Amino acid sequence: MDEYLxxxxxxGHPTGKSELKSIIHTKGYYHHTAHxxxxxxxxxxxxxxxxxxxxxxxLLWDVSVAGHIDxxxxxxxxxxxxxxxxxGLSISExxxxxxxxxxxxxxxxxxxxxxxxxxxxxxxxxxxxxxxxKQEEEVEALKxxxxxxxxxLIRSIGNNNNHFVPSNKAYYEFxxxxxxxxxx
Numbered sequence: 001m002d003e004y005l006x007x008x009x010x011x012g013h014p015t016g017k018s019e020l021k022s023i024i025h026t027k028g029y030y031h032h033t034a035h036x037x038x039x040x041x042x043x044x045x046x047x048x049x050x051x052x053x054x055x056x057x058x059l060l061w062d063v064s065v066a067g068h069i070d071x072x073x074x075x076x077x078x079x080x081x082x083x084x085x086x087x088g089l090s091i092s093e094x095x096x097x098x099x100x101x102x103x104x105x106x107x108x109x110x111x112x113x114x115x116x117x118x119x120x121x122x123x124x125x126x127x128x129x130x131x132x133x134k135q136e137e138e139v140e141a142l143k144x145x146x147x148x149x150x151x152x153l154i155r156s157i158g159n160n161n162n163h164f165v166p167s168n169k170a171y172y173e174f175x176x177x178x179x180x181x182x183x184x
Contacts, residue, residue: 004071012117018071028113032069034079035118038125044144075119088133096121099178
């Protein structure tokens with residue numbers, strides 16, 4: 001779907017302009033996204049496998065839920081919308097715990113120039129995995145992995161394991177540290 005997104009400057013501040021996502025990705029305009037990492041109280045992290053239909057990194061495992069913030073949306077309301085769309089889960093904004101904003105500047109062979117600010121949250125997953133409803137266009141599969149397995153997967157990035165999006169190693173390490181700190 002080609003929705004309108006707000007364009008921001010190189011510091012993430014609104015410019016007052018909006019454009020179609022396809023144009024933003026062609027021209028390389030800066031924009032906001034939401035990343036929501038779900039964890040369980042017994043020490044698991046929810047991973048989402050990117051759909052085979054995705055233009056970027058199809059079938060690789062990544063953040064529980066991610067998506068673009070639509071024009072006029074707040075970061076929080078866009079996050080709640082993305083959670084509902086991608087995994088069929090309704091949560092409140094107060095369940096989201098922001099852990100940071102991460103600049104991600106990537107260009108891909110298919111012509112996409114993705115200059116994003118990942119507004120990153122963690123939230124506790126309080127329902128069984130079987131209750132989640134994946135959005136077929138976005139999510140191929142969902143799984144829970146233990147913190148230890150997550151650490152092992154991070155360590156294997158760059159060893160041709162093709163499990164995680166390879167450019168995100170330091171980001172994954174930060175997320176695990178933030179979740180671990182939050183639940184203690």
